[in-house]
Amino acid sequence: MTKDLPHHHGDLREALIAAGLRLLAEGGPSALTLRRAAALAGVSHAAPAHHFDGLKGLQTAMAARAYAQFTGSMIQHRAAAELALNNDFSRLVGVCDGYLAFAMDRAGLFHLLFVSAEVTRDDPQVMQASAAAYQVLRDACLPFSPDGTPDPQIETLVWTMVHGYALLGLNLPDCPKRSLFDIPPFDVLLARILQRG
Amino acid sequence: MTKDLPHHHGDLREALIAAGLRLLAEGGPSALTLRRAAALAGVSHAAPAHHFDGLKGLQTAMAARAYAQFTGSMIQHRAAAELALNNDFSRLVGVCDGYLAFAMDRAGLFHLLFVSAEVTRDDPQVMQASAAAYQVLRDACLPFSPDGTPDPQIETLVWTMVHGYALLGLNLPDCPKRSLFDIPPFDVLLARILQRG
């Protein structure tokens, strides 16, 4: 107990973000509610309004945090891939594995980052965090550029594919495709694309 | 006036679907509401419950309709492409253009089909309609299979890419990538993938 709940919460903004992340992780997007986050932070239902611009503001702040985790997932899987097989392709597959693992394991956060309309994507912090995430993918694509400089085609190709792969897996668990055949693993598709890069 | 609003609406189910589609088209996903759809159909707020399993049911019924439009968009663009340049690649580009055009021009419906968690995707009508849509893409991919039989890799590659391309364009209008460079047109990316198919 924090000495009888003082009127002024120590850092309510932070507590609300933490509460929001927990609600999202445990109950999905529909469980994330301003009033619930406030309750979880031990505060009245209208308190969040003094720290965020409504629910949209809270979710935007949460998205900035989530991007850091997303970037971490890509870096972590890249490191694991490097350990197993230290070449350019293995590294790129590792980054993509991090992308896909984040989408699957933390679907709520992934939804926040790339799908939800409740996030202000031109928020400065969100833009900075998302640029950092994209840079990881960009770096991993660089070795496959024909002339050693960043190639928009390669980058778009890879990003588009890994993103589509993630979303189809997330949103269409029972789509007809599932019954038509087994979906090829992502690294097979990636190899097919890059073989002639 | 339909002769003083009879107590029994002629075909309320259909009217509610139409109202829902209109609300979604005009005001986006957040404008689609059971009560509003009921009001637009000239009926009391609890009437929809007798025709659909809540809002989720209405959206599921709407999704089935939307799939038909989606399939139509792909077929229509395929026909236009055939008219311009009648070969396998042009045909596949046409189908993908139809995919992307639908995603952009009817974003609300696209959201319903592939993103919204408020659609029961294993509903029989939805499954049938979505299978029909997928078949168009499948057929367009067939000529690029190495041995003339459907190739899961090619199909997944194309679908994944066009889907990712659509969603990144939809959800990240101001993402950092936009400022880094111009996104290559889709047919350029597609050509790059299939060149060695």
Place this chain on the structure above:
DNA sequence: CACAGATCTTGACACTGTCAAGCAATCCGG
């Protein structure tokens, strides 16, 4: 110490989806 400003609470409002109960119209068997 006193006051100004930040911080949180309380209460209200308009929405939302959903349920129970009842009213109105149609249908069907006699």
Place this chain on the structure above:
DNA sequence: CCGGATTGCTTGACAGTGTCAAGATCTGTG
């Protein structure tokens, strides 16, 4: 022709939601 039975819709209520206005409470500073 007519009287239940059934279907279709309405009314009313309830618990949630986000959001705003007003006020209470604490904190820091002159």
